[in-house]
């Protein structure tokens with residue numbers, strides 16, 4: 092139950108949907124009580140000979156109305172509860188995504204990139220189940236179970252109810268035990284299957300090599316083993332799956348036997364009628380699912396809670412940033428005033444940044460150049476609040492960035508790091524990762540902006556081509572362009588390209604930069620690069636050397652200053668000419 096407390100923020104936010112959902116669930120539970128009772132009444136009226144055609148039609152009309160109402164109400168609660176739980180998954184997904192983009196290489200070494208996505212997807216589904224299936228099973232077991240038991244006791248007989256209920260808790264236990272075993276084995280079967288798939292893929296792509304080395308027989312044997320394992324694992328699944336029905340039938344059987352023995356006596360002694368016994372037996376059948384739901388609930392909560400902890404752990408994998416209790420949550424807009432007097436990494440004595448100051452009006456572009464290790468990435472790490480302890484301050488929209496909540500700040504920033512990572516999923520899903528509901532057009536628009544659209548169309552499955560550790564391998568430049576598209580999709584107020592175009596050729600780079608300039612004329616952009624051509628059109632350029640600003644100005648200013656920048660520009664121009672000449 093602890094997980095519901097942890098998710099409290101979400102339920103508070105979605106109060107209306109959940110209250111509506113549970114209310115309609117309750118109405119359905121009440122309506123469901125009607126049909127069994129009517130069947131009982133009809134039986135009794137037949138027995139007493141009082142049933143006329145008119146009365147029969149009356150009863151049947153009520154049955155039809157009840158069916159229609161429960162159909163409608165079921166739809167309403169489903170939309171409210173299931174639909175809302177999907178929202179939770181999306182929120183967590185966005186958070187994770189924003190988080191992943193801020194992580195450095197060591198993070199992706201610690202958690203292998205491909206796995207990260209797979210795990211995150213499974214975990215998010217498990218958490219979503221807590222908010223969807225979990226709430227449903229909880230409400231269902233309490234409401235449907237409760238009202239049915241009350242109806243049995245009130246309408247028929249409370250002693251008979253007690254007796255009939257004795258074996259039913261076994262259903263909850265069975266569903267808990269079998270359910271969790273089934274889940275475990277199902278995972279085993281899935282793992283075996285993807286194992287076999289990997290093997291098949293490997294063999295096909297390595298066919299030539301296999302043939303040259305005469306390894307085909309060994310390869311076929313290995314594949315046979317993997318297939319065998321898939322069959323064995325699936326057999327294990329069905330062994331458990333096949334236990335469900337007999338177990339339910341057995342436990343219900345006991346309940347029916349007890350009911351009929353006692354019920355028969357009550358009929359003989361005139362305590363209840365035959366019709367009431369029939370209604371009663373129908374009610375028992377209605378208890379199967381709520382009882383089962385209790386067991387399922389435990390499993391959902393157990394899995395959801397473990398998953399939520401894992402997601403939380405990933406989210407906490409950042410530097411020890413502490414939010415102020417009354418931190419600002421408003422949308423960040425406006426200018427940036429970056430003013431760092433001194434910053435050293437924790438556990439380091441030498442300052443990494445010294446007197447780095449710049450101002451950036453909304454809509455402007457800043458270029459940052461300098462040697463490797465000069466401190467460019469460090470400048471951005473402070474903007475992204477990976478570190479809070481420095482002398483100086485950074486204002487964004489006239490507020491210190493340390494006064495905003497991390498979410499408020501990071502949601503406005505699209506950071507594309509030096510080291511790209513793509514998830515093992517389709518290109519489309521990679522690009523719209525931050526918001527899986529975006530349409531194909533929007534994905535394509537981002538891809539066109541980053542000049543990757545035509546490349547994608549040429550891939551085997553277009554936008555559905557799977558990339559990453561388990562898919563097609565892309566060139567460095569393609570990876571970079573997809574990563575930028577992924578950052579663009581959230582239309583960030585501030586886009587930081589941290590050496591994110593290094594593997595893209597100069598011509599393509601130019602296309603991307605001019606497209607970005609047009610698209611983002613209202614928003615702020617920072618570009619760090621080795622290549623002078625990446626930054627030469629920026630409103631201001633700063634040259635970082637050993638953590639300090641050594642030169643600054645526009646491209647024209649810097650050429651006049653005749654320093655490092657000019658030297659780099661000339662030598663890169665020369666290089667380009669030589670390359671161009673070699674073509």
Ligand SMILES: Nc1ncnc2c1ncn2[C@@H]1O[C@H](COP(=O)(O)OP(=O)(O)O)[C@@H](O)[C@H]1O
Nearest residue numbers: 436439443461462463464465466467468469470
């Ligand atoms: N987490 C860290 N802890 C300590 N020193 C670091 C850390 N990250 C970077 N540095 C050091 O800070 C300096 C600047 O690095 P960085 O900002 O990555 O430069 P650039 O992006 O210009 O290549 C380098 O000397 C680097 O070794």
Ligand SMILES: [Mg+2]
Nearest residue numbers: 467468509590
């Ligand atoms: Mg860097």
